[in-house]
Amino acid sequence: MEKEIKDNTLFFDGCNTVDLAEKYGTPLYVLSETAIVEKCGEIRNSFLKKYERTRAAYAAKAFLNLSICKIIEREGLCIDVVSGGELFTAIKAGFPAEKIELNGNNKSVEELKLAVDYGIGRIIVDGLDELSLLEKICRDNGKKSNILYRITPGVKSDSHDYIVTGKKDSKFGIPLDDDVIFPAIEQAINSDYINFMGFHFHVGSQLHDNESHLKALDIALKLIKDTKEKYNYVTPELNVGGGFGINYTDSDTKKPYAYFLDPIMERIEEFSKEMGIMRPEIVIEPGRSIVGEAGITLYTLGTVKDIKGIRKYASVDGGMTDNIRPALYQAKYDGVIANKAEMLKTEVVTICGKCCESGDVLIKDIKVARPERGDIFAIFSTGAYGYSMASNYNKNPLPAVVLVKEGKSEIIVKRQSFEHMIANEVIPASLL
Ligand SMILES: Cc1ncc(COP(=O)(O)O)c(C=O)c1O
Known part of the structure; x- marks a missing residue:
């Protein structure tokens, strides 16, 4: 304590x-280094070591500076950034570019260029228009980017409206209407400048129950299935976001990571067996719960x-x-x-x-x-x-x-x- x-x-x-x-x-x-290290330890023990082919990317927006990057890297996590400034901070701290993932609902051309220049690990693309921008940047630079699509699963989680991000009426992610999501998937699969890795969702923040994660997961798994059936393409990765709640006052009921992650992993394993595919690599993006x-x-x-x-x-x-x-x-x-x-x-x-x-x-x-x-x-x-x-x-x-x-x-x-x-x-x- x-x-x-x-x-x-x-x-x-x-x-x-x-x-x-x-x-x-x-x-x-x-800021207590001991507390951060304990949290990272819990993530390693109940997720990274327990399940193969998993990654945890610390959501830097929660608290970012050069020293935190050092701790996060030392503790074996990746980092998720959402702006040129956050990306620059991570790079300045010497964070390995391949362990950086870039999110954001309105990345500028400059931010995308920076990400491509540094050769970061993943870009979480928020729409077809962004994909086209990114393809052009990659073509001009003779590079190829690993991307995931952030989807809007259309689930409403139990948190304050300002930190609920997965509902359909949201500025984040790609709506799942057939005429929106499938052309985007098709373009990513067929692009010479893109490695299409899969899907990403983030349902909201400060959550104390796993219901919305599991609902969103079912929607993402259906999309993985549709993508395989339509395009014979198996997406190798799935990012289930962050949002794991903490205790602020006595009325909060924080849960261990395992409470969220075990049922998620169980469902994905089952799904992969049913589909006869290799279970995708699973990524989480905890922010608040670490710091x-x-x-x-x-x-x-x-x-x-x-x-x-x-x-x-x-x-x-x-x-x-x-x-x-x-x-x-x-x-x-x-x-x-x-x-x-x-x-x-x-x-x-x-x-x-x-x-x-x-x-x-x-x-x-x-x-x-x-x-x-x-x-x-x-x-x-x-x-x-x-x-x-x-x-x-x-x-x-x-x-x-x-x-x-x-x-x-x-x-x-x-x-x-x-x-x-x-x-x-x-x-x-x-x-x-
Ligand atoms: C895409 C994404 N990932 C991860 C997080 C981190 O959420 P939390 O700090 O609740 O874990 C957020 C928070 O807004 C987010 O938008």
Whole structure:
């Protein structure tokens, strides 16, 4: 367990969080290497080692920087990127190009060119128009790309609408109407510049049951069958996406990877036997489940405002700029006053940020010990989609990121300075 309480203080992966706040300043993202390594270990044991011809590609959008690429590579995972910037970061970290997979519903020509130039392992193509662009780039460069088609399975998973991606009304993937999907498959099979590897789906994020994965899987398997029957072509790979949920609060019911993956693998094995084909190589794309609970955010409490009979607000020195999820989709979090971790929780307060938005609330109505200016407030499970979705709204600089492991801490992203924030700004001569 990475979180412990000693002497009334919260420790995270062996580090005293109050000392971390003092040493590195706040707001501060703290990432536990031990927790990430444990998660990767679980993926290796319950998937990669258990089933042959499998890959796990860490969905970098959850939290990406150079050091994380190093950990992910060392732990034997591939990486899934969704933009030129993420691709560049992985390549700069020395991540092997053949272990990189590129997703995205609107890849630019430049992004596709970059992917072809680097010779990355897979491009997950989002439509026929993108395939044509990619074919042209490959032809011009004398290269061939391994692609999968991202399909829209048309299943609705049980999560917030903004993180449900597999339903039919979606900007992601290729709809499965016969006159849309089959011409795309045919073009990929017949292309001189494309190795058509198969299909990809991702049904949504923060899922606690496997129903939508299994529904989408049946749809993908039917497509594999149709492709074989129509074109006598057996797709050698299937990517079943990510979406495995984590615990943010007591109401979450996280499941082990095996809960999702064992029934998936069983169904695919059965299907392959029935079809008399070799079972496709299976790929997963977990993001949140690898880094989510490995991260906490530390803040310093400032103004505490008691609106008599209504609510007590305790303001922190960050907010929606370092964690947009509560404002964006009412995500719930848990936390504690790190320097009063053992004290009786006698008050109900709302932890709000410092941005000029009433919606800049991180945790509504949480029980805490008496909050005072200068206290350190820790929010748990902020490792995924916090730093990666951070912004400079109100010209708040991006916080630093510290990697902790068994009592040691190292900075992996420096705190952004005011100077850095305005570095790209120019005043044209007309304004001087
Ligand atoms: C295509 C794709 N793969 C993987 C993921 C990772 O999902 P999660 O972080 O829930 O595992 C996402 C998240 O949006 C995604 O869009």
